[in-house]
Amino acid sequence: MTSLRENIKKSLDDNLKKRDNVATATLRLILAAVKDSDIENRGKKKGDTISDQQILLLLQNMVKQRKESVDIYSKAGRTDLKKREEKEIEIINSFLPKQITSDELQKIITKSIPEIGCSSIKDLGKLISFLKNEYPGQIDMKEVAELAKKNLKWKEKEYQAMNY
Numbered sequence: 001m002t003s004l005r006e007n008i009k010k011s012l013d014d015n016l017k018k019r020d021n022v023a024t025a026t027l028r029l030i031l032a033a034v035k036d037s038d039i040e041n042r043g044k045k046k047g048d049t050i051s052d053q054q055i056l057l058l059l060q061n062m063v064k065q066r067k068e069s070v071d072i073y074s075k076a077g078r079t080d081l082k083k084r085e086e087k088e089i090e091i092i093n094s095f096l097p098k099q100i101t102s103d104e105l106q107k108i109i110t111k112s113i114p115e116i117g118c119s120s121i122k123d124l125g126k127l128i129s130f131l132k133n134e135y136p137g138q139i140d141m142k143e144v145a146e147l148a149k150k151n152l153k154w155k156e157k158e159y160q161a162m163n164y
Helices: 004-018 021-043 052-076 079-093 102-115 121-134 141-162
Strands: none
Touching: 004 021, 004 052, 021 052, 021 079, 052 079, 102 121, 102 141, 121 141
């Protein structure tokens, strides 16, 4: 099985041959960000390269940044820049696994809370960490945090009610 890093490099080679300037520039940005993370990792003495899971998180952050740019360009009426950012999002997303929908995420959180023994909002970090490891690159961590907080607050109230 090829690594995510190898898939990105292969895609760069393919797009260089096709002379797709936007894809080529985007893939070079991805590889530069991965290389920067590798260097940072070495500095922290955590190994020579970052894992595929860390690359997925990096790609998710890149998508998030571009979505913010799309909003800004839309408001400014810069459709040319907006379209470029949207194409970059498409390219980056091609390396991410299928994203889990809000409804699916709600079900996963509801199932995971008792599974890993969460009983209050104090367990938020434990739940988020579990979900991050179980579904790398498939979930929006901001949405996870919001839904997890709601569910854990409800669980905490339920737990308190049972103990009175």
